[in-house]
Amino acid sequence: MYHLDNDSGVSTFALAPVKSTQRLWFTEGGHGNAISYPGADWFNMVQAELFSILDDAGIQPDKGRLNQISLAIRKLSEGKVEDFSQQLKQADGYKYIGRCKSVAELRTIRPTENGQRILVDAYYEGSTAGGGEFVADLQDLITPDDGGTCFVVPNNGGRWKRLFSSSLQDTDFGVIGGVADDTTNLNAFLDALRTYKVKGYFTSRHYKTSAALNIAGVDIEGVLAGYKNKHGTRITGNGNHNIFEQMGGELQHITYSLKNFALSGGIVGLKMTYAVNAVVENVFIDNVERAFLLGDSQFVGPIWCSLKNCRGEGRISGLEIDGNKWANANMFETCFFKGDEFAGSITAKGGIGAVSNHFVNTEFAGKGVGVKLGKNKSTAFDNCYFESEGPSLLIEDSTADLALNNATFGSLTENNKTGKTSFIHHSLGTCNMSISSGYIYLAGNNQNNLAFIESDKPESLVVNMATPVKREIYTATGFKLFKNPDLPNKNSRVHYTSGYVCEFSSQNKNAELGNGDLTAYYNLNNSRCAVGLNLKIGSSTTKGTGQWQFRLPFQASGIGKYYLGQAIAIKADGSKLMTGVARIVGGSNQVVAYFNNVNPADATRPFEWTEGDRLDISIEYEI
Incomplete structure (x- = not known):
């Protein structure tokens, strides 16, 4: 390579001005085009480019060597591959x-x-x-x-x-699982989900935590595997903190979705404050004080939230719904709640209370109360199972339009920790409830003398029972539909047929049934009660002194009013059959049989009673 080397050259190089910004090419002419000529300026530029290659390689131009450009290129690349190889090894x-x-x-x-x-x-x-x-x-x-x-x-x-699109993984934040404390990394992961508004996925691991995880405003999903998700995504606390907690109630963070988690080892498993349209599915909580705490009295409670296929077991409670002014229209489907004190509670402070919370195919169990009802309205239980040792429902404040449809009641014991022995116990506040169908199961020796409904304020309880609750009773005895003699009251609407334990006594309280037999039943149609009694005198029956009295299933209404029915006395040998009148005085809870218009049945009337003689009474009255 060498420069122009003849007498026509000059020692200076001046760039010619640009004549066209369009890229042009050489032509031999024709078709109206002149023959192209390169000109000295073009050759000078090519020569300068070639000299630059030699200069970069440190090679002096040599007119006798025609491969200098090739040598320069080779020299410029020498060692580069080896250098790069060494750099990769670092x-x-x-x-x-x-x-x-x-x-x-x-x-x-x-x-x-x-x-x-x-x-x-x-x-x-x-x-x-x-x-x-x-x-x-x-x-x-x-x-x-x-x-x-x-x-x-x-x-x-x-x-x-x-770079990511619609989701992040917990491992993107260095979450390890196993024995390490992942609290910081997990909360960083949840913070990012809120920031970027994307879904987050957890792997099938066991995570250890030492503080609450803030689930406000996130959409997270774990892996569902095994009973109670023991082989899926599991998060365990150290026992001194909540596991999942909604921290704050900012509007942009009150809706969230939690799916496929097992939570344990904390104070509260899942704590909500003001949540709207939150979805909780396949979340299993145990070994905590409280499993699901949805709202509290400091915040407006949860609204339109949904729990499906969830299980909560706590040393105090399985589920608590609470709120300041309301906790409304939340749905619970195919869930299980268990607590040593109570399985569930529903209330709201102030306002109109908790409204329209709905439970479907859900079970409540534990050593204490099934569900405590505070201030609430239109709470519904459809196809639910109450398996608590204490009352299935404990009504502690005003409760309007409580609905129990096809519910099953069992496991109530006569010596449970609450001291209450009715499946439904109304203790305070006005309450009206409707009961449709359902099933009561009694099979244990510790289930004697129980009742379906009891009230500490019977005048404030209205029961509407359109379809009777079926009962299956084995070894248990002494069951009553209503524990109170003044229930149901005149405002109730009940359709029910049942046997009951009728007490036989005399005016002077010295009559005793002995080995005699007394069967009694009633048919309740709203406030109208029809009663049938069949007394058979035994060999050891003590007739007592004074008129005989038979206890009614419910107290009669209408002070000063009389209800009349039929009484029949029959000698065992068929020698005598006497008809008379059964009478109830309004305000009383006793029925008395009269013969010859004015003579009440007693030890000698309408005849001398002996073994095998019978007294039948049938009467209707208003409760």
Whole structure:
């Protein structure tokens, strides 16, 4: 390679001005085009380009050598491949091909240009999860390092930002699982989900925590595997904190979705405050004080939230619904709640109370109360199973339009920790309830002398029972539909037929049935009660002195009013059959049989009673 070497050359090189910005090509003419000529300026530029190659390679032009350009190119590339190979072998060699082994290494790499991309193998070197593609943002000097989606470049020289679309994984934030405390990393993960408004996925691991995880405003899903999800996503606390907690009630964070988690080892398993349209599905909680705490008296309670296929077992409670002014229209489907004090509670402070909470195919169990009802309206239980040792329902404040449809009642014991022996116990406040169908199961020796409904304020309880509750009673005895003699009251609407234990006595309280037989039944149709009594005198029956009296299932209404029915006395040998009148005085809970108009049945009337003689009474009255 050599320069122009004849007498026509000059020693200076002047660039010719640009005549056209359009790229032009040589032509031999024709078709109206003149023949192209390059001109000295063009040859000078080509010559200058060639000399630049030699200069970069440090080669002096030699007129006798015709391969200098080739030699220069070879020299310029000498060692480059070897140097690159050596650079790749270095600890951070991955960066030379846009790749690094871990997040820790990524934090040490300073990008050379905005938009530069790099692949990270995994969050921790040697692992397989948490890696991904990152892009350099050299203009962002503000966004904090969140441990998963954004990492600060050394000396605050920009940011490495994770590329993702609609979801993030917990391992993207260095969550380990097993014996490590993952609280910080998990909360960083949840913070990012709120920030970017994307869904978060948990792997099938066991996570340890030492503080509550803030689930406000997130959509997270674990892995569902095994009974109570013991082989899926499991999160365990240290016993001194809540596990999942909605922290704050900002409007942008009151809706969230939680699916497929097993939670244990905390104070509260899931604590909501003001939540709207929150979805909780396949969440299983145990080994906590309170399993599900939905709202409290300091906040407006949950509204339109849904729990499906959930299980909550707590040392105090399984489910608590509460709120300041309301906790409304929440749905519970195919759930199980258990607590040593009570399985569930529903109330709201102030306002009109908790309204329209609905339970379907849900079970309540435990050593205490099934469900405590505070101030609430239109609470419905459809096809639910009450399996608590204490009352199935304990009504503690005003309760309007309580509905029990096809519910099953069992497990109530006469010596339970609450001291209350009725499946439904009304203790305070006005209450009206409707009961349709259902089933009562009594099979234990510790289930004697129980009742279906009892009230401490019978005048404030209205019962509407359109379809009777069926009963299956084995070894238990002494069951009553209503514990109170003044229930149901005149405002109730009950259709029910049942046997009952009728007490036989005399005016002077010295009559005793002995080995005689007394069967009694009643048919209740709203406030109208029809009673049938059949007394058979036994060999050891003591007739007593004074008129005979038979206890009614419910107290008669109408002070000063009389109800009349029929009485029949029959000698065992058929020698005598006497008809008379059965009479109830309004306000009384006794029925008396009269013969010959004015003579009440007693030891000698209407004849001398002996073994095998019978007295039958039938009468209707208003309760």
